[in-house]
């Protein structure tokens with residue numbers, strides 16, 4: 001092994017999660033389909049398990065029952081003593097961690113794809129938490145290349161203070177596709193998500209069969225900060241996303257460009273002195289999180305060559 005090669009163990013177990021948010025229907029629909037007929041996600045030598053993560057929220061077609069399942073996979077919540085008084089999603093996170101994790105445990109799943117929709121105009125999006133993971137960068141490069149000319153963006157959420165607490169405990173990789181309203185199924189979005197999973201599984205199969213992936217580079221958008229709506233003294237939203245910014249996820253936003261618009265026509269522009277790339281613009285689920293959009297910066301990540309250690 002040389003310093004420009006990384007060898008890793010073959011991937012044995014992959015899970016595909018749908019319904020982490022019960023009203024994001026593409027993942028719910030695909031996972032339910034694969035539970036009935038999983039032929040298209042089966043790969044030789046690989047265990048692939050489709051799984052509905054928040055069945056009560058799926059049944060009610062709501063984001064969650066008590067709290068956001070995608071924000072409780074932190075050690076504090078996973079370590080709480082199991083009791084029926086705990087929020088439903090905290091109990092569920094513990095069950096899921098037990099079934100699929102914990103990370104670095106011998107029986108735990110190697111890769112988990114967690115299927116989400118966004119109401120923002122983000123197209124196909126892969127979320128990366130670790131900019132130094134050669135295997136994942138290679139996989140994302142493979143998915144991006146396979147989907148082209150359809151764009152596929154990588155959102156890097158590695159940030160010292162913005163904690164998502166999604167998944168450090170289990171190796172879960174969010175896949176987002178939008179725009180799609182909550183509680184709605186769109187055929188174009190379903191097709192895109194289905195292709196992303198196909199290419200991801202193909203990559204893993206190639207890797208397991210001994211294919212060496214040469215060094216590569218991918219463009220990523222790294223989170224800088226989340227931006228709340230302007231608010232009045234009561235805490236109510238005082239301005240909405242400006243029409244020039246609506247649906248412009250991943251597009252450059254320059255200082256002075258319109259960001260918000262008040263009902264009496266006042267434009268609130270972008271401050272600062274640098275171009276940013278907005279994501280999750282006007283995402284429906286983030287009103288309660290007080291996030292109008294997130295600012296990102298564009299950068300390139302390089303990955304070393306990877307291949308399976310069995311070959």
Ligand SMILES: [Zn+2]
Nearest residue numbers: 021024116117
């Ligand atoms: Zn979601």
